[in-house]
Amino acid sequence: MAKMTLDDLRKLRGTKKTAMEMRDTGNKTIQVIIGMGTSGIAAGAKATLQAFGDELLAQGLTEVSLRQAGSLGLDYAEPTVEVHVPGMPDTVYGKVDAAVAKLIVQKHIIGRELVSGHVYDKPAKDIVK
Amino acid sequence: MHYSICDFLMDIIQNGIESGAGNIDVILEEDAVWFSALVQDDGRGMTAMQIERALDPFFTDGTKHPGRKVGLGLPFLKQATDSLGGSLDIHSEKGKGTGIAFRLPMDNIDTPPLGDLVGTLVQAFTFIDAYELSVSRKKPDGDAYRVTRSELAEALGELDTVGSQSLLRNYLESLEENHGENDA
Numbered sequence: 001m002a003k004m005t006l007d008d009l010r011k012l013r014g015t016k017k018t019a020m021e022m023r024d025t026g027n028k029t030i031q032v033i034i035g036m037g038t039s040g041i042a043a044g045a046k047a048t049l050q051a052f053g054d055e056l057l058a059q060g061l062t063e064v065s066l067r068q069a070g071s072l073g074l075d076y077a078e079p080t081v082e083v084h085v086p087g088m089p090d091t092v093y094g095k096v097d098a099a100v101a102k103l104i105v106q107k108h109i110i111g112r113e114l115v116s117g118h119v120y121d122k123p124a125k126d127i128v129k
Numbered sequence: 130m131h132y133s134i135c136d137f138l139m140d141i142i143q144n145g146i147e148s149g150a151g152n153i154d155v156i157l158e159e160d161a162v163w164f165s166a167l168v169q170d171d172g173r174g175m176t177a178m179q180i181e182r183a184l185d186p187f188f189t190d191g192t193k194h195p196g197r198k199v200g201l202g203l204p205f206l207k208q209a210t211d212s213l214g215g216s217l218d219i220h221s222e223k224g225k226g227t228g229i230a231f232r233l234p235m236d237n238i239d240t241p242p243l244g245d246l247v248g249t250l251v252q253a254f255t256f257i258d259a260y261e262l263s264v265s266r267k268k269p270d271g272d273a274y275r276v277t278r279s280e281l282a283e284a285l286g287e288l289d290t291v292g293s294q295s296l297l298r299n300y301l302e303s304l305e306e307n308h309g310e311n312d313a
Contacts, residue, residue, distance in 0.1 A: 004303040009284045012296055036143065036252070038201050041136050050248060053291055053298075062292030067257050070147060 030064045035080040037071030043078035051098035055105040077120050094120035133244025140202040141168045141229050142253045148172025158267040164233045171226035180219050213237050247301045254278050255288045274304045
């Protein structure tokens with residue numbers, strides 16, 4: 001790969017944008033927030049972030065907002081991830097490694113179904129299997 | 130101790146962002162022996178006593194996580210530089226900002242690997258807060274580059290979407306790659 005310039009970056013963005021606009025842009029309101037505090041990083045949150053990026057890209061969900069926050073407060077369950085999908089309860093998942101990240105994209109974001117065994121906060125326990 | 134040098138780096142950059150800094154300058158230099166980093170922010174800064182306490186793992190000012198008893202970011206770094214024969218310098222002025230410089234010997238067998246620098250920089254550029262971040266990097270082969278968050282935002286639009294982050298990653302990978310003599 002040759003060294004890219006900012007101009008190359010602008011052009012690439014232009015071409016990707018057109019390709020993207022031809023697809024459904026409804027996923028623009030979906031947010032994934034990764035807890036990136038010291039304990040999150042120590043538990044592998046970087047691999048989790050990377051896995052979300054890779055899987056969302058592979059599924060063509062390029063408009064999803066992928067964000068980082070400090071600790072989400074559940075240090076015993078790191079890496080932790082908060083997922084907002086319109087029409088679904090806001091959910092905090094815990095112990096999310098790369099494999100679980102993939103599952104969250106496929107089941108929660110695409111399939112609109114909670115991923116059992118990793119829900120650590122909201123919704124109430126009786127909603128989750 | 131953290132798994133890679135990049136984890137230490139991320140921790141300090143994140144401290145800067147969370148201290149409300151508007152500008153963060155990062156300088157990374159690497160040669161065959163030393164990895165040196167300087168992270169300078171204009172956030173809220175610390176007094177001499179606060180610096181000392183920041184290096185104590187069993188101290189935290191409690192603003193970030195009320196009720197919590199530990200703060201491990203800087204103590205981890207101090208432990209690493211002390212035990213590996215590196216150095217750690219903290220300069221800070223209350224209300225003006227903090228500069229943290231550290232150096233680690235790459236030829237010490239116990240020094241952690243550099244880690245995923247591109248991934249770390251993608252992370253550093255894409256926090257939600259409004260801040261300017263500049264990264265100046267000198268690679269072991271002598272090649273150098275500088276990237277700022279504002280020029281990236283201008284070229285990519287929103288930095289928080291998966292699409293932008295993937296392009297940003299490609300861009301940084303191309304800068305980080307070894308391009309041989311032509312670019313020297």
